[in-house]
Amino acid sequence: xxxxxxxxxxxxxxxxxxxxxxxxxxRANIDEPITIGxxxxxxxxxxxxxxxxxxxEAQIRPRSGLAAKKGVxxxxxxxxxxxxxxxxxxxxxxxxxSEPFVIEDxxxxxxxxxxxxxxxxxxxxxxxxxxxxxxxxxxxxxVK
Numbered sequence: 840x841x842x843x844x845x846x847x848x849x850x851x852x853x854x855x856x857x858x859x860x861x862x863x864x865x866r867a868n869i870d871e872p873i874t875i876g877x878x879x880x881x882x883x884x885x886x887x888x889x890x891x892x893x894x895x896e897a898q899i900r901p902r903s904g905l906a907a908k909k910g911v912x913x914x915x916x917x918x919x920x921x922x923x924x925x926x927x928x929x930x931x932x933x934x935x936x937s938e939p940f941v942i943e944d945x946x947x948x949x950x951x952x953x954x955x956x957x958x959x960x961x962x963x964x965x966x967x968x969x970x971x972x973x974x975x976x977x978x979x980x981x982v983k
Contacts, residue, residue, distance in 0.1 A: 840892075842953065847927070848886025850945050862900060862950030862965055865930065873942040875934040880914055891953065899930055900951045905948070905949045910936030913949050921952075947967040 846852055848868035855863050867873070868886035875881045891897060899918035911968045914931040930949050934940045942948065 842892070843890040845888040846886065847888065850886070851953055853887065862952045864902070864947040864953050865899070865928065865949050867942050867944055867946045867948050868942050869942065872944070875911070875932060875942065876941065877934055880933040881942070883932055883942060885928045885930065885948075887928045888925060889920070889928065890925065891920070893922050894955055894957075895922055896920060896954055896956050897928075898954055899928070900950050900952060902947060902950055909940055910922045910934060910938075910941050917952075924937050925940055940945070 844852060848866065850866045850868060853863035853865050863883045865887065866881050866932055869884065873881050873883060889897065899916075899920065901912040901916060911932055911934050914933040918931065920928060928951075930946060932942070949950035
């Protein structure tokens with residue numbers, strides 16, 4: 840799939856880390872380090888602009904290594920970049936650890952997954968079909 844991209848960053852284009860990776864790493868494009876204190880958040884620019892085709896979105900997801908090792912994650916996970924958005928991709932990171940986290944220029948801060956999606960046409964009805972689950976949710980299946 841071909842996607843138009845403008846790279847105003849000082850870094851390489853987003854790329855897949857392995858041949859079977861679903862997401863591409865995005866890098867911070869900053870002039871000086873950003874420190875995110877404990878329980879603080881920051882909007883981190885990437886210098887990347889894209890034009891997705893209709894029917895696609897780009898999902899911004901955390902990097903598992905940052906989350907597991909540093910407690911840093913994407914705040915609105917997954918963030919959605921719509922096909923009609925043409926601005927710079929910026930990533931809202933939050934530090935859930937008790938230690939400050941410093942973001943350096945060029946650091947891989949998240950991954951981006953491009954995914955096809957459907958549009959919904961609603962049909963209002965008075966009842967829905969019955970299922971075995973019904974209205975059960977939020978742990979209704981138990982612990983095992």
